[in-house]
Amino acid sequence: MEEKQNRYTLSIFTENKIGLVNRLTIIFTRRKMNILSLTTSESELKNIYRFTIVIKTTKDQVVKVVKQIEKQIGVLKAFFYEDDQVIFQEIALYKIPTEALFGGEKIEHIIREHYARILTVEKDFVVIEKTGHERETQELFEALQPYGVLGFVRSGRVAIAKPMKKVMAYLKDLEDLAYSVED
CATH class of the missing domain: 3.30.70.260 (ACT domain)
Known part of the structure; x- marks a missing residue:
């Protein structure tokens, strides 16, 4: 066995x-x-x-x-x-187009719903930060995909x-x- x-x-x-x-x-x-x-x-x-x-x-x-x-x-x-x-965590960063943030309250709701935060807002893109377990950071990635994820990186545990x-x-x-x- x-x-x-x-x-x-x-x-x-x-x-x-x-x-x-x-x-x-x-x-x-x-x-x-x-x-x-x-x-x-x-x-x-x-x-x-x-x-x-x-x-x-x-x-x-x-x-x-x-x-x-x-x-x-x-x-x-x-x-x-x-x-x-x-007790473990990972950190993930997501880069999305700036217009996605200003295209309505939906993206802000997704960020709040996933306990993430906006790290920086630039002319062309926004960087969102999420700390959590791999499953949680992956769920946020999937929720952001319809808005055009330009970049995604997840740290090790x-x-x-x-x-x-x-x-x-x-x-x-x-x-x-x-x-x-x-x-």
Whole structure:
């Protein structure tokens, strides 16, 4: 019996090393896994970065991938979570013709209905911003299509884990280690 595939969010804490993104993506490529989303940013600890990677796979495979990721030089710790274990959002930007905005109240109603906001109004176009889950940003895209979407971009997932104990304990250990090295 084939194991069910789920969406997993990987949270990987790293040093800022050149080539690390490439080495991480090779791990997924070799296992024939598609990365659905990848974002990276500074973390709550100085000089520690967080990669947030979303994949769809089996639990057995995600466990193996996380173990392999943790073997990489520059990777401090990796965790994986199911969707109900993280709070996550994406941001989407939509560019539509300016005349669509001034063509009646319908477009304004769509923007309000989807809890979006107008980011900028230019002579030829308007940029609308929406923060939410992928489904929500896609729904707004579909609602705006009849008005002529000139451009659309959606960020990768940004996520923070609900279970804080293991993450915080590990990060505290890292912080203590960093202070002992500096002394």
